[in-house]
Amino acid sequence: MLVIGSGPAGAAAAFFIPYLSEGRLSVLSLEKLDRNFAKYHRMCGEAVSRAAFDTLAPLEPHAVEFTIRRAVEHWPGDITIETEAQGYVLDRPRFLTHVMDMARKEGCHTEVGAAVEVGRDENGYMVRTRDGRRFGARFLVGADGWNSLVRRTFFPGGPRLLWAEQFVLAERSEEDAMHFFYDERYRGGYRWVFPHRSGSRVGFTRGADERPKCLERHGRPIPYAYGGTVMGNACLIGDAGGQANPITFGGIRIGMMAARMVAESLAKGDLADYARRWPRSPYASPVYIKAFETLQGMDNEELYRSVRPFRDGYGRMAGLRALLNGRRYLGLYRAYDLGAKWGW
Numbered sequence: 001m002l003v004i005g006s007g008p009a010g011a012a013a014a015f016f017i018p019y020l021s022e023g024r025l026s027v028l029s030l031e032k033l034d035r036n037f038a039k040y041h042r043m044c045g046e047a048v049s050r051a052a053f054d055t056l057a058p059l060e061p062h063a064v065e066f067t068i069r070r071a072v073e074h075w076p077g078d079i080t081i082e083t084e085a086q087g088y089v090l091d092r093p094r095f096l097t098h099v100m101d102m103a104r105k106e107g108c109h110t111e112v113g114a115a116v117e118v119g120r121d122e123n124g125y126m127v128r129t130r131d132g133r134r135f136g137a138r139f140l141v142g143a144d145g146w147n148s149l150v151r152r153t154f155f156p157g158g159p160r161l162l163w164a165e166q167f168v169l170a171e172r173s174e175e176d177a178m179h180f181f182y183d184e185r186y187r188g189g190y191r192w193v194f195p196h197r198s199g200s201r202v203g204f205t206r207g208a209d210e211r212p213k214c215l216e217r218h219g220r221p222i223p224y225a226y227g228g229t230v231m232g233n234a235c236l237i238g239d240a241g242g243q244a245n246p247i248t249f250g251g252i253r254i255g256m257m258a259a260r261m262v263a264e265s266l267a268k269g270d271l272a273d274y275a276r277r278w279p280r281s282p283y284a285s286p287v288y289i290k291a292f293e294t295l296q297g298m299d300n301e302e303l304y305r306s307v308r309p310f311r312d313g314y315g316r317m318a319g320l321r322a323l324l325n326g327r328r329y330l331g332l333y334r335a336y337d338l339g340a341k342w343g344w
Contacts, residue, residue: 001266002127002137004115004150006031007041009238009255010143011096014103014110015059016263017141023107025266028135029100030127032114032144038093043166043218045194045201045249047178049087049344052253056260059102063094066195070177071340076184077304079311085178087344089195092252111135115144118153124233139271140234141262143255146223148240155234159226159242162189164249166203167214173200182303185209188296189249222249225289230275235262243283246292247335248343254283282342291335306332 003013006029014029033040047068053061071085104110113129120126124138142150151158173179173195181191191204198215206219226242229235237243238255245254258278265273278284298306306329309321322333 001025001027001139001141002125002135003027003029003141003143004118004127005143005145005238005240006096006100006110007143007145007238007255008092008096008252009240009243009259010141011099011103012056012059012256012259013141013143013237013262014108015099015106016260017266018103018106018108019058020260020263021267027103027108028137029103029108029110030115030129030135031110031112034112037096041093041096042216043220044092044252045166045192045203046090046092046252047087047194047250047344048090048252049085051086051341052256052344056253056256059099059256061088061090062098063091064088065091065197066175068176068178070174072177072179073307074179074181075303075307076182076300077308079304079307081307081310081313083314083340085340090252115149118149138233139266141259142234142236142240143238143259144240146221146239146242148236150234151228151236151240154231155228155236157226157228159223161221161223162244162246162249163206163221164189164203164219165206165211166201166218167212168196168198168201168216168218169212169214170199182307183208184299184303188246188292188298192249222246222251224292227279229278230271233271235271235274237262245283245288245339245343247288247339250339250344253342253344257281257283282338285335285338287331287335287338288343291332294332305329 017027066089068087073081115127116130117128125140127135175195179193185208186205189205194201222244223242224244224246237258244251262274310318
């Protein structure tokens with residue numbers, strides 16, 4: 001097994017494949033970044049729900065910087081909704097390093113090198129690195145990011161991209177809360193404010209707000225709405241497969257769960273099982289894309305109307321008001337509910 005990339009999806013695959021196969025499957029992890037690994041992986045909100053680790057066991061929260069207990073939503077019309085949200089803000093680079101350490105203990109071999117060519121040969125798949133080395137494997141796992149070489153070589157088309165910017169500010173934010181600001185200018189997205197060890201991290205759809213004075217600036221696309229998972233003995237996970245959630249912008253848990261599904265399928269000797277299971281999972285529900293497309297066309301007045309039944313908070317009575325007065329937005333409500341449970 002050859003896994004290209006060791007972000008959340010790739011690191012999880014490097015661990016789960018040998019772990020779930022009880023050492024029957026040998027794994028090589030190929031990662032292009034060395035000195036810039038930590039810098040690249042800081043480009044993230046780094047929030048993961050506590051529930052994620054119930055499904056990712058035996059992986060556990062590691063390198064926790066903040067424990068999240070609340071989500072605070074700010075909507076047009078001065079509507080503010082606060083809910084319980086159990087999760088963590090991780091130091092993502094240290095968390096990934098820890099997962100890769102666990103993968104090596106399970107027998108995964110690791111190499112640093114940038115893949116510049118992938119192809120087929122008589123033994124399966126061949127990967128050539130920029131420095132001229134060649135690696136071969138029967139199975140190929142593409143976890144190589146939004147511009148995936150594996151996807152571009154073996155799979156048709158590509159994901160849609162939502163470009164986002166994030167800034168690390170010196171101003172402190174609440175250390176137990178995630179804040180979300182919804183407005184028509186975010187074109188279906190939102191502005192987020194999360195705690196950071198240097199103060200706070202603030203992000204939004206690229207170009208929607210002025211860039212603040214900051215300590216660090218990050219920018220990257222969020223890939224979503226791609227259906228390709230398996231082609232022959234090659235598969236895609238994480239950003240390579242466009243698996244980010246367009247409602248929550250979450251990707252860490254989702255990519256890691258895709259990796260676990262791949263590992264479970266490979267351990268059974270049936271990679272196609274991943275292709276069957278993934279589209280039916282709550283991580284890949286089509287309601288997210290439909291809801292995001294709806295949100296992109298909504299102005300502030302309609303955003304206000306959609307959330308008005310919940311102006312006093314979420315609960316049974318608010319749900320009844322939504323059924324009576326907000327039937328046209330039931331698809332949105334469904335996507336928000338699923339996203340809160342499975343999208344981060």
